Amino acid sequence: MKDTQRPPHIDYIPAEPRHPDSWGPHPRKKMLMTPLVVALGGLLAYFTVVAMVVVLPTTTFDPPPSPNNLALTEIQEYGRRLYLSNGCIYCHSGFVRPQDVAAGQYYLYPRIAEPGDYVASDQSPNMFGSERTGPDLSESGGFHPDDWHIAHYKNPRSVTPISLMPSFEFLSTDQAASLIAFTQSRQGKLGAIRTQHQLNMKQLILAEQNLSQTLQADYKIGYPGSDNLANLMMMERGYWFESNPLPVTQENLLRGREIFQQRCIGCHGTRGDGEGVALNFLNPPPAAFSEPDDAAHGSDTSPGTYYWRILRGVPGTAMENFGTRLSVEDIWRVVLFLKTIPNGGLTKTPTPDMYVAWVGYPQLFTWANCFYPESLATTNPEVTYSDNSPPGVGDVAAMVEQGSVNPEYAVILYMVENGKIPCGADDPNTSALDIVNAAAQRPTEGYARMGVSQLQFIPAELIPADQYGQGWLEKVWTKPMPTQDPPPN
Ligand code: HEC
Ligand code: HEC
Structure with a gap:
């Protein structure tokens, strides 16, 4: 290597610039940020934050109890x-x-x-x-x-x-x-x-299930059975005869089945027969979807009524409200899928030809005319509306109005007390309006009212023994739960 390629040697830059002797000592020699200063400053910052975030709010923030406040028992x-x-x-x-x-x-x-x-x-x-x-x-x-x-x-x-x-x-x-x-x-x-609403619905549904078998029978007797009527009363009537907006494709059915297996089999069972592992812990028990006859003709098994109950749940029963967890499309898909269960949708790959279409039965539409308000006039030519039918019967808007008569309770209480179905064969002239008006005029303050126990209005012979509260809890909590359903065949 030749000498000429080396960089020129620079020897005149001092390692540290000099400063005139008249200047004071170098700053490093007179340190302001001593450990003590750092510690005190840190503590000051810390206590300022504590004062603002902890002391100030706890001493000055004192909101009055809200009207909703309720002390714990x-x-x-x-x-x-x-x-x-x-x-x-x-x-x-x-x-x-x-x-x-x-x-x-x-x-x-x-x-x-x-x-x-x-x-x-x-x-x-x-x-x-x-x-x-x-x-x-x-x-x-x-x-x-x-x-x-x-x-x-x-x-x-x-x-x-x-x-x-x-x-x-x-x-x-x-x-x-x-x-x-x-x-x-x-x-x-x-x-x-x-919580009281859940309990009221449970009391009413269980009492209704103790009515005679004749009253509970559905389309076979020509009008909705008491059980189905209770269900229909829970939902907005616009859904009663609504059809499924999605086509019956294999893709939709498979997605529906996936949802059913992820969320529904614990209660409704791996065969869809209502015998899931949770069965013995639930009262009323989960519904069965396995009968093709019911799926086609039941009063409360149209796609719209299934959709409504999956969306909002069935108060008083363990049937959950999936509106916060499933999309609208996914609920309609699972509704499509439910209608393949009678033909083996859970045991074989579901295909469109397994789908049971809901057709209803003629008397159902006649019956519905008793309850259908003008605002919900439907495309189904069988269903008109009744002048007797007040807006709000069976509608959520009416259900949530506090202190007013709950038409859903009123109609179930009517069946329980009178042993007949409103607008049914025994009683063709009872209109929904009559029932609700009668309920509103009952002298007892709590009759058919939200938040007030309905047990007091149920005839003693219809109240099932030991079905509520601590007695029921003791019976089931100590019982072992099956760990797994038998797999489908
Ligand atoms: C925690 C238990 C539980 C779970 C989970 C559950 N259900 Fe239910 N379901 C019930 C019970 C109990 C009933 C019966 C309600 C009654 O007596 O009216 C019911 C009723 C229904 C009905 C009305 C059927 C009829 O003919 O009356 C539909 C539809 C339904 N469930 C669909 C579903 C779907 C779909 C899922 C899953 C996304 C699901 N359920 C999850 C317990 C459950
Ligand atoms: C490891 C996390 C975890 C712990 C610990 C836990 N949970 Fe949960 N909890 C969940 C998840 C996830 C869900 C939603 C799925 C489900 O319904 O089980 C849930 C659901 C719930 C729900 C139903 C909420 C709803 O809106 O449906 C209740 C009530 C609940 N838990 C109460 C409790 C109580 C009480 C305890 C303690 C005894 C507890 N959880 C401990 C994770 C937990």
Whole structure:
């Protein structure tokens, strides 16, 4: 290598610039940021934040209890402690964000939680978990009936086959009861009204199921049976005769089957016969979809009525409200699929030729005219509307109006008390309006009213023994749950 290729050697740049002697000592020699200064500054910043975030709010933020606030009972208070000690808080949050309100439309009484809901001393400190591994529970009061919770705490997979929630089977009966009472207390008074609504519906449905077999028979006697009538009264009448907007394609059927296996088999069974693992824990029991005859002619088995019940659930029964979890299309797909079950849709690959089309029966349409209001005039030429039929009977709008007569209760109570079907063969002249008016004029304050126990109005002989509350809980909580359904043939 030649010398000429080397860079020229530079020797005149000093390692550190000199400074005139008149300047003071170098800054490094007179350090301002001493460890003490850093520590004090850090503490000052820390305490300022603590004062703003912790001290100020706790001393100055004192919202009045909201009108919805309801103090916990002793048993709910115990449930709250179990909720904390069993780690439920790690997976569930307890407050509603404004962006969750859209999901709330499928609840009765949707609303956003407000600070005043949580100020009672028994709710303090708040247990707002931040994880949403499971659903937010701030509004869970009355979202499910007690029997659903029993099966769910025993084994979450029994009611939600895809659930990752652990089993709480190890709790004692009293502990399970307290945890259920606490879950049902969420959202104060609104939660309590919903919970009472669940109980009322259960009482009415069970009483109705104790009516004579003749009254329960469906199209075979020429008008909707009592069970189907109770179901029809729960939904908006626009859905009664609605057909499925989706075509019967194999793709739709396969997606429907997938949903059924992910979410429905725990209750409705791997064969769709209503005998899932949760069967013995639920009262009333899950419906069976296996009879082609019912699927084609039943009063409450049209695609629209199936859709409505999957969307909103069936209050008083464990049938869930899937409106927050399934898309509209997916609900219609599972409705398509249900109609292949009688022809083996669950045991073989479902194909369009297995589909049982719903046709209804002539007397059903005659009967429906008793209840169909003008606003819901339908494309079905058999169905006109009745002048006697008040807007609101069977509509959700009427159901949620607090303090007013609930037409759904009124109609079921009518069947239970009189032993006949309104507008049925025995009683062709009873109109829905008569029933609701009569109910409204009943002297007793609570008759057919939301939030007031309906048990007092049910004739004693129709009340099934030991079907509610602690007695029922004790009976089923101690029972082992089958771990697996036999696989379909
Ligand atoms: C590992 C996480 C996890 C833990 C711990 C957990 N859950 Fe859950 N929970 C879930 C998931 C996921 C779901 C949704 C699926 C299902 O219904 O099981 C759920 C659902 C629920 C529901 C039904 C909510 C709804 O809107 O349908 C309730 C009520 C509930 N859990 C209560 C509890 C209670 C009480 C505890 C403690 C005893 C608990 N959970 C512990 C994950 C968890
Ligand atoms: C936790 C148990 C449970 C789960 C899960 C469940 N159901 Fe149900 N379902 C019931 C019960 C109980 C009834 C009976 C209600 C009654 O007595 O009116 C029912 C009734 C129904 C009905 C009305 C049937 C009729 O002829 O009366 C339909 C439709 C239905 N379920 C569909 C579904 C679908 C689809 C799924 C899954 C996406 C599902 N269910 C999940 C318990 C359940």
